[in-house]
Amino acid sequence: MIVIDGGDGGGGVLRTAIGLSIATGMPVEIDDVRGDRPTSGLKDQHVACVTAARDVADAEVEGGARGSDTVTFRPGRVAGGSVAVDVGTAGSATLVCSTVLPAAAVAERPVTLRVGGGTDVAWSPPADYFSGVTLAALRAHGVVAALDVPKRGFYPAGGGVVRLVVGPSTPAPIALAGRRSIERVRVDAVAAADLAGAEVAERLSRGVAERLDADDGGIVETHSARYAETRSIGAVVVVGVDGRVGVDEHVGEEREADGAGVGSGTADALPIAGFSALGERGVPAERVAGNAVEAFREWCDGPGVVDARLADQLVPFLALAGGAVRTPAVTDHVESAVDVARAFGFDVSIDRSAEPGDGAVIRADPETALVDTYRGSEPCK
Numbered sequence: 001m002i003v004i005d006g007g008d009g010g011g012g013v014l015r016t017a018i019g020l021s022i023a024t025g026m027p028v029e030i031d032d033v034r035g036d037r038p039t040s041g042l043k044d045q046h047v048a049c050v051t052a053a054r055d056v057a058d059a060e061v062e063g064g065a066r067g068s069d070t071v072t073f074r075p076g077r078v079a080g081g082s083v084a085v086d087v088g089t090a091g092s093a094t095l096v097c098s099t100v101l102p103a104a105a106v107a108e109r110p111v112t113l114r115v116g117g118g119t120d121v122a123w124s125p126p127a128d129y130f131s132g133v134t135l136a137a138l139r140a141h142g143v144v145a146a147l148d149v150p151k152r153g154f155y156p157a158g159g160g161v162v163r164l165v166v167g168p169s170t171p172a173p174i175a176l177a178g179r180r181s182i183e184r185v186r187v188d189a190v191a192a193a194d195l196a197g198a199e200v201a202e203r204l205s206r207g208v209a210e211r212l213d214a215d216d217g218g219i220v221e222t223h224s225a226r227y228a229e230t231r232s233i234g235a236v237v238v239v240g241v242d243g244r245v246g247v248d249e250h251v252g253e254e255r256e257a258d259g260a261g262v263g264s265g266t267a268d269a270l271p272i273a274g275f276s277a278l279g280e281r282g283v284p285a286e287r288v289a290g291n292a293v294e295a296f297r298e299w300c301d302g303p304g305v306v307d308a309r310l311a312d313q314l315v316p317f318l319a320l321a322g323g324a325v326r327t328p329a330v331t332d333h334v335e336s337a338v339d340v341a342r343a344f345g346f347d348v349s350i351d352r353s354a355e356p357g358d359g360a361v362i363r364a365d366p367e368t369a370l371v372d373t374y375r376g377s378e379p380c381k
Contacts, residue, residue, distance in 0.1 A: 003343075042065065101138070118153045118158045137271045177361050178305070180246070186241075240273075241275075
């Protein structure tokens, strides 16, 4: 039984630990869950994460109720099929989805997960980011996964629905640490139907596109504006960045002979970063759009190949398949995700030896990645 200290790192520790437990078949106990938060223990969103993972992996769970500060998770097989959970609040549906993503590495048949809750809420990846950046980047590295959004849900009522499909996958080493070049930018804005009269979605989308095209030479390939019937009024704009990534010089010479793997870079453009901003009551759409543009420019002027949020979400797959990811900053979420991966025995590290201003590289050697060790093995119960 692997024991994880959940007292530092929030819900991310719980999600990463359960995801890797599913992928490896190794049982895990998470103690002092969210112990560093003002209200510790499981909240509704975390209960939904545990419940979804339990049903996807035919797991035995202890401590999966609201308020619990210790969770024990013993995974079974990921046989495939359909699972549905509802957060019951505007808690993030995409974070629930992220918990079970590693199941793709061991799924025997496709899994469909339907999650009710908030689709575009604070402190979590909006649905269009999760679909167009996170999942798209993983698909480029061999993970079979897709998301659709039948219904949007904003804070405070939630009421949205996302549907995640993951299929049997063989994740490839992640090659996102070399020199990046930006190829194109996509802008997607969604607002509650009640805001259509004020053209909020159009103003968000246009506000981002015009700023970026004016200053960055027409890099915006597409921009869209949509409206949805929702229980609460809200709006969101997501900026997705596609780019090419060159050879990671740290390992490029070692792997030059086979021309593949972590050092080889990417031949085609793929999603490498994303930025978002949520509408706020009393704040003009143009200012909200400016927040997304500011986040994009800060990343663009910095050292990261991916954005810090994507780096955090890629850590479990670095552990499972190996590779390297250059992040602009080592956030608490990145640090805790790496700590959890190491607790499972994965050789994942943060290389802080880069020159000042070069960010940090999260590395896991493909030669020692453990995913094939556990594929098809008997679950630990």
